[in-house]
Amino acid sequence: MKAAELVKPFRVKDGKGFRLKDVDPDDTGGIASKEEAQAALREGVELMAELQQKLYAQNQWALLLIFQAMDAAGKDGTIKHVMSGVDPQGCQVFSFKVPSAEELDHDFLWRTMKCVPERGRIGIFNRSYYEEVLVVRVHPEWLGGQKIPASLVTKDVWEERFEDINAYERYLTRNGVAIRKFFLHVSRKEQKKRFLSRLEEPEKNWKFCAGDAKERQRWDEYMEAYEDMIRHTATKHAPWHVIPADNKWFTRLVVAAAVIDALEGMDLAFPKVDEAQRKELAAARAILEAE
Numbered sequence: 001m002k003a004a005e006l007v008k009p010f011r012v013k014d015g016k017g018f019r020l021k022d023v024d025p026d027d028t029g030g031i032a033s034k035e036e037a038q039a040a041l042r043e044g045v046e047l048m049a050e051l052q053q054k055l056y057a058q059n060q061w062a063l064l065l066i067f068q069a070m071d072a073a074g075k076d077g078t079i080k081h082v083m084s085g086v087d088p089q090g091c092q093v094f095s096f097k098v099p100s101a102e103e104l105d106h107d108f109l110w111r112t113m114k115c116v117p118e119r120g121r122i123g124i125f126n127r128s129y130y131e132e133v134l135v136v137r138v139h140p141e142w143l144g145g146q147k148i149p150a151s152l153v154t155k156d157v158w159e160e161r162f163e164d165i166n167a168y169e170r171y172l173t174r175n176g177v178a179i180r181k182f183f184l185h186v187s188r189k190e191q192k193k194r195f196l197s198r199l200e201e202p203e204k205n206w207k208f209c210a211g212d213a214k215e216r217q218r219w220d221e222y223m224e225a226y227e228d229m230i231r232h233t234a235t236k237h238a239p240w241h242v243i244p245a246d247n248k249w250f251t252r253l254v255v256a257a258a259v260i261d262a263l264e265g266m267d268l269a270f271p272k273v274d275e276a277q278r279k280e281l282a283a284a285r286a287i288l289e290a291e
């Protein structure tokens with residue numbers, strides 16, 4: 001199946017009217033089995049590696065992949081599997097945690113701005129400035145800790161953040177940084193199952209954080225925040241992909257397809273050698289052969 005076809009049903013380019021409940025976390029897009037998906041992923045990873053080499057050699061475009069999800073939706077595993085075939089030198093991954101004191105002393109985009117991928121690279125944000133309209137929206141009391149002048153924090157604060165994020169993403173796009181955003185949509189039931197296995201299996205214990213179970217109690221508020229975020233920030237230039245995440249093998253395949261689709265849209269090619277460079281290469285060869 002072509003990457004473009006596989007990813008299309010899950011891409012949101014215009015958020016108006018988007019409803020989260022229209023996406024089934026358990027959907028597997030007509031893929032019959034895990035084995036079939038894994039075979040397709042292996043092929044996809046090879047294709048991605050070829051495209052990434054051209055991206056790097058051409059050194060013009062950059063690709064920024066943004067991952068957001070509830071805990072245990074599979075962000076880390078997806079990043080690991082999808083990027084497994086890519087040259088580590090061509091890839092930059094950044095995880096954004098609870099902001100530090102230094103980060104809180106700046107505007108909310110500051111810490112991510114420093115991490116935007118260079119030309120020729122694929123950059124990955126494991127969480128991002130979108131936390132500012134998700135976890136902070138569910139906990140608006142945290143806005144206080146951001147030290148923004150009180151007169152600037154009004155009821156419009158979320159709308160304003162959406163507006164600023166859209167403007168920033170348009171700016172990046174206009175500068176050759178293509179953006180693809182992923183919401184890994186896991187069901188509440190599947191999250192419970194994964195939390196329990198993190199508690200039961202000692203080698204998974206480290207992944208569990210007591211706070212995660214507490215956040216889970218506010219599931220509906222999170223879903224509302226996600227839906228509103230997608231409605232406001234899904235754009236043609238920086239689309240959201242709302243990806244069913246109850247089956248990890250399907251999530252990984254669709255993310256890989258979206259990355260391939262984005263790279264294929266860049267018209268990538270190895271730089272051509274011109275006449276002057278060809279002469280230089282011939283001269284270098286003559287020197288080597290004369291040794």
Ligand code: AMP
Pocket residue numbers: 071096097098099127128131132135136
């Ligand atoms: P994890 O990715 O599971 O290691 O957890 C990182 C934690 O940092 C999550 O609970 C996020 O919600 C939290 N976090 C990330 N960015 C922000 C932010 N801008 N403000 C508050 N919490 C954040």
Ligand code: MG
Pocket residue numbers: 071207209212
């Ligand atoms: Mg966590």
